[in-house]
Ligand SMILES: Cc1cc2nc3c(=O)[nH]c(=O)nc-3n(C[C@H](O)[C@H](O)[C@H](O)COP(=O)(O)OP(=O)(O)OC[C@H]3O[C@@H](n4cnc5c(N)ncnc54)[C@H](O)[C@@H]3O)c2cc1C
């Protein structure tokens with residue numbers, strides 16, 4: 567493989583923290599295409615596509631795409647089945663009232 | 664970890680020349696929340712016409728009194744790094760956002776042996792780990808394998824020499840790709856299996872491996888480590904961008 571135009575998912579932390587309060591680089595995500603579960607930090611990020619494109623390190627399908635315009639952020643997560651985000655125990659999942 | 668992330672204004676307070684193409688910048692960042700070794704900041708420049716450019720830079724050491732340290736290598740015809748090296752002057756503002764990156768970090772509570780493999784400016788976050796190890800009084804054995812073009816390209820050369828002498832349990836080995844010092848055994852070459860094998864830890868010791876540098880370098884070394892039997896989840900990587 568000679569394509570070295572990508573970075574690690576680790577660099578998504580800053581841009582994603584414009585949208586979310588937590589550090590998503592330690593979150594895990596499941597690839598919709600090949601089912602692999604891995605840390606977002608392990609994604610291959612192509613920063614020169616329009617916006618940031620995060621590809622699965624296993625099958626190279628797009629899992630995440632983040633595009634910023636002056637007034638909006640578009641986060642396309644269609645290639646990810648779910649994200650699993652570590653949360654401190656003092657914020658339990660809210661139960662029914 | 665869950666504090667909102669905002670851009671803050673930092674100012675240059677000290678500049679140290681590391682090599683002809685790399686400078687260490689000490690920034691005054693009031694209210695800096697602290698960070699772990701291996702984390703980075705995003706640095707943003709704004710031109711007078713409003714045009715903005717942001718790049719990531721690793722934190723080179725622990726924060727001291729609202730000061731953070733970066734080491735920037737000039738990428739010829741780059742947009743941000745030549746500005747930071749050649750133009751950015753004492754007292755000038757830049758915006759920084761961080762710390763960011765919670766994955767490529769080493770925690771001083773860790774007890775596993777550590778292998779650090781650096782290519783060029785990739786030594787920066789690894790040096791933060793070496794410095795944090797010392798600051799925490801950790802006895803965890805550390806090995807740093809550092810690939811550089813020539814002896815003149817070594818960042819933190821004096822400090823590394825001193826630490827190998829004073830920080831017990833720290834080893835540093837170099838790989839030269841273009842020009843080696845007289846007393847170095849072998850011919851200049853790109854890092855390969857023999858280097859990683861002889862200067863790394865055997866996989867049975869279950870070391871934590873941190874690999875940082877240009878994307879192609881990281882790719883090569885991470886593949887070698889996994890090929891030697893290291894578990895891929897114990898091989899953490901930080902890619903800095905295209906192979907220079
Ligand atoms: C998480 C992270 C941490 C980083 N930490 C550091 C650090 O501690 N010190 C440091 O000096 N850099 C670091 N980098 C690289 C840094 O973010 C910039 O990519 C680099 O300074 C070049 O930016 P530029 O604006 O000068 O060049 P650009 O204008 O972005 O690029 C100009 C040309 O150089 C090429 N190029 C881009 N980046 C690099 C590169 N890193 N090496 C070689 N060619 C390149 C481009 O393809 C382009 O052709 C880090 C990158 C990441 C993702």
Ligand SMILES: [Zn+2]
Nearest residue numbers: 597600622625
């Ligand atoms: Zn996949």
